[in-house]
Amino acid sequence: xxxxxxxxSGRLRYVDHVPNGKACGCFCPACREPLIARHGEILAHSFAxxxxxxxxxxxxxxxxxxxxxxxxxxxxxxxxxxxxxxRREGP
Numbered sequence: 047x048x049x050x051x052x053x054x055s056g057r058l059r060y061v062d063h064v065p066n067g068k069a070c071g072c073f074c075p076a077c078r079e080p081l082i083a084r085h086g087e088i089l090a091h092s093f094a095x096x097x098x099x100x101x102x103x104x105x106x107x108x109x110x111x112x113x114x115x116x117x118x119x120x121x122x123x124x125x126x127x128x129x130x131x132x133r134r135e136g137p
Contacts, residue, residue, distance in 0.1 A: 047073075048093040051081050058108075058115055061091045068096065076107035120134045 049061045051072035053136060061083050064070035066068040070083035095101060116123050 047090060048081075048104050048108065049091070050112060051075070051093045052111065058111055061093055074101050074104050074107070075111050076103035077101045097134075 051059050052075050053059045053072050064083050066085040067082050072081045080096040082096050085091050
């Protein structure tokens with residue numbers, strides 16, 4: 047579920063802080079397609095691609111923008127620790 051998007055000036059916008067539908071004026075940070083804000087009464091609010099397309103990189107792209115925003119504001123964000131093992135094949 048996509049709850050962050052970019053507006054025409056490239057600023058991060060949260061789904062609850064924009065008008066409903068196409069009037070939100072937002073676009074996907076990954077594929078740049080127009081988004082619509084869905085402010086339904088039953089399901090959680092979210093953005094969707096106006097074309098109905100599924101963008102597989104939208105979530106990663108918006109996380110990138112959020113991280114840049116936090117860093118630029120001098121903020122800190124914490125990520126969970128990870129243990130990564132890289133195995134090479136061959137000699």
